[in-house]
Amino acid sequence: MITRIIPDIAPEDVAVIANEIEADDGVISKETQVDGRVTLIAQYPGDPPPEEPPAPGVGEFAWMPIARGEIGTKETPQNNLRITQYFTATDLGPQPETVPWCSAFVNWCVTQANHRGSRSALARSWLGWGRDAGAFLPGCIVVLSRGAPPQGHVGFYVGMDGNNVRLLGGNQHDAVNYASFPAVAVLGRRIP
Numbered sequence: 001m002i003t004r005i006i007p008d009i010a011p012e013d014v015a016v017i018a019n020e021i022e023a024d025d026g027v028i029s030k031e032t033q034v035d036g037r038v039t040l041i042a043q044y045p046g047d048p049p050p051e052e053p054p055a056p057g058v059g060e061f062a063w064m065p066i067a068r069g070e071i072g073t074k075e076t077p078q079n080n081l082r083i084t085q086y087f088t089a090t091d092l093g094p095q096p097e098t099v100p101w102c103s104a105f106v107n108w109c110v111t112q113a114n115h116r117g118s119r120s121a122l123a124r125s126w127l128g129w130g131r132d133a134g135a136f137l138p139g140c141i142v143v144l145s146r147g148a149p150p151q152g153h154v155g156f157y158v159g160m161d162g163n164n165v166r167l168l169g170g171n172q173h174d175a176v177n178y179a180s181f182p183a184v185a186v187l188g189r190r191i192p
Contacts, residue, residue, distance in 0.1 A: 105170025
């Protein structure tokens with residue numbers, strides 16, 4: 001299954017985009033954002049594109065194997081404790097999965113790899129962490145816009161999917177998985 005997440009859609013544009021997704025055999029779910037705009041989650045049959053290998057001379061960040069090991073964690077009664085554990089890497093402390101947890105997941109992975117994270121549950125907090133990567137590097141932390149500030153999304157870069165950036169992240173359709181987002185939503189690329 002291939003997942004594409006398209007945030008910040010004006011309500012009047014939803015039908016046109018939904019028709020295009022359905023024409024490509026996609027199944028759609030939608031979430032209304034706090035600001036009234038819409039996020040569409042499109043799922044298409046087939047295998048996701050493979051991760052891009054690291055660029056020559058660039059090693060893998062230590063948090064990537066940790067993040068990959070969490071793939072499949074979902075918002076279910078069996079995984080509530082795991083998602084709560086992600087929040088222990090933030091200043092919020094343990095929280096339920098009803099609190100947006102993409103930044104908690106990134107903080108947890110980075111901390112498990114013996115780095116200091118942003119300690120914040122806000123995705124945009126990563127814009128002030130580390131330094132600008134200058135380009136998309138495999139495993140760099142990518143911050144996306146999603147609605148009005150302070151809303152956002154954060155995950156680990158794994159490649160491009162057409163005009164979309166592919167991330168390994170948490171709270172991507174309520175799970176840890178790979179998902180694609182419009183590259184125009186990228187606010188920053190961060191490395192230690």
